[in-house]
Amino acid sequence: MPPTSSFSRRRFLSSTGLLFLIASVPGARAAEHSGTLPWKPFAALPPEPLPGGRWYVLTPDEARTVEAIVDRLIPADELSIGGKDAGCASFIDRQLAGSYGSSDRLYMQGPFVAGLPTQGYQGAETPVARYRDGLAALNKHAQAQFSGKNFFDLAAAEQDQALKDFEAGKVDYKPAAGFFNLVLQNTMEGFFADPIYGGNKDMAGWKFIGFPGARYDYRDYITAHNKPFPLPPLSIAGRPEWKTGDKAGGN
Numbered sequence: 001m002p003p004t005s006s007f008s009r010r011r012f013l014s015s016t017g018l019l020f021l022i023a024s025v026p027g028a029r030a031a032e033h034s035g036t037l038p039w040k041p042f043a044a045l046p047p048e049p050l051p052g053g054r055w056y057v058l059t060p061d062e063a064r065t066v067e068a069i070v071d072r073l074i075p076a077d078e079l080s081i082g083g084k085d086a087g088c089a090s091f092i093d094r095q096l097a098g099s100y101g102s103s104d105r106l107y108m109q110g111p112f113v114a115g116l117p118t119q120g121y122q123g124a125e126t127p128v129a130r131y132r133d134g135l136a137a138l139n140k141h142a143q144a145q146f147s148g149k150n151f152f153d154l155a156a157a158e159q160d161q162a163l164k165d166f167e168a169g170k171v172d173y174k175p176a177a178g179f180f181n182l183v184l185q186n187t188m189e190g191f192f193a194d195p196i197y198g199g200n201k202d203m204a205g206w207k208f209i210g211f212p213g214a215r216y217d218y219r220d221y222i223t224a225h226n227k228p229f230p231l232p233p234l235s236i237a238g239r240p241e242w243k244t245g246d247k248a249g250g251n
Contacts, residue, residue, distance in 0.1 A: 047194075047196050047236060049196045049198070050097065052090065056093050056094060056097035057093050057096040057101060057128060057131075058089075058092075058096070058131075061139075061152075062132070062135050063089060063093065064152040065135050065138065065139060065150070065152050066089040066092055066093070066135070066183070067084045067089040067152070068084075068151055068152040068154075069083075069138075069151070069159075069163065069183055069187070070082075070083030070084055070086075070088040070183075070187045070190070071083050072159050072163060073163075073183070073184060074086065074088065074187060080204055080205075080207075080208045081201070081204050083187055083191060086190070086191050086199060086200060086205060087190065087195075087198055087199040087201040088186075088187045088190035088191055089190075090190075090198040090199060091186070091189065091190030091193060091197055091198040091199030093198070094197060095127075095186065095189075095198075096127060096128050100127060101126060101127050102126050102127075102128060103126045103127065108126075110124070112124050121178065127182070130175070130179060131182075131183075133175070133179075134173075134176075134179030134182070134183070137173040137176065137179070138179075139151050140173075141162060141165065141166070141172070141173070142158075142162050145158075145161075146162075163180065166180040167180045191204075191205040192206070192211075194213075194214065194236050194237075195235045195237070196235055196237045203233040203235060206233040207232075207233060210228060210229065211233060212229045212231060212233055212234065213233035213234040213235060214234055215231070
């Protein structure tokens with residue numbers, strides 16, 4: 001059979017099979033006759049934002065340590081707020097409270113062997129366990145190097161030195177470099193992720209790089225090369241100044 005005929009047959013079988021599947025579902029059939037869509041947006045995996053004002057996984061000292069870390073990784077300057085004010089620590093805590101923190105969606109059975117740098121973390125510990133151990137080791141290192149002070153009590157230059165020691169693996173903690181890279185990655189995610197996940201407060205990260213956010217349609221601007229996007233960024237949840245029930249919240 002010629003390739004074109006084969007392709008046409010596959011396309012026909014796919015389309016008729018889909019129609020049969022839709023017709024076999026009573027709810028879908030009713031929606032088809034009524035003119036409405038047979039599905040709801042985000043029905044498969046909707047974001048579930050956690051209320052602010054509390055820590056879900058991190059202890060008070062762990063939270064202070066993470067806040068201090070993210071503020072050194074993304075220090076405030078004339079261009080943008082720092083990591084702490086942007087909510088990066090809150091983002092990390094909420095991620096640890098979900099499936100990411102417990103590795104629920106990863107294969108976590110042995111054997112565990114050291115992987116290549118391109119393969120990422122290959123160990124048995126979950127992110128929650130890695131944070132618990134890593135933060136404790138960071139404070140222990142700070143206490144040993146700076147007169148018994150915890151990391152969050154150090155001056156900025158001292159915090160930078162402690163983080164450099166971890167990044168280079170020059171501490172009495174074997175996973176130091178891996179832990180540093182983990183926190184760095186999560187901090188960047190918290191600064192640039194959608195605010196619905198707890199970070200990127202007031203979309204500061206998006207404003208910093210000129211990202212327009214989760215808007216629906218860019219057709220009016222796609223040909224405007226080398227020109228800044230004229231509209232403010234938009235979160236999945238809308239904009240902070242919008243009130244529930246407002247009709248002005250379209251894309």
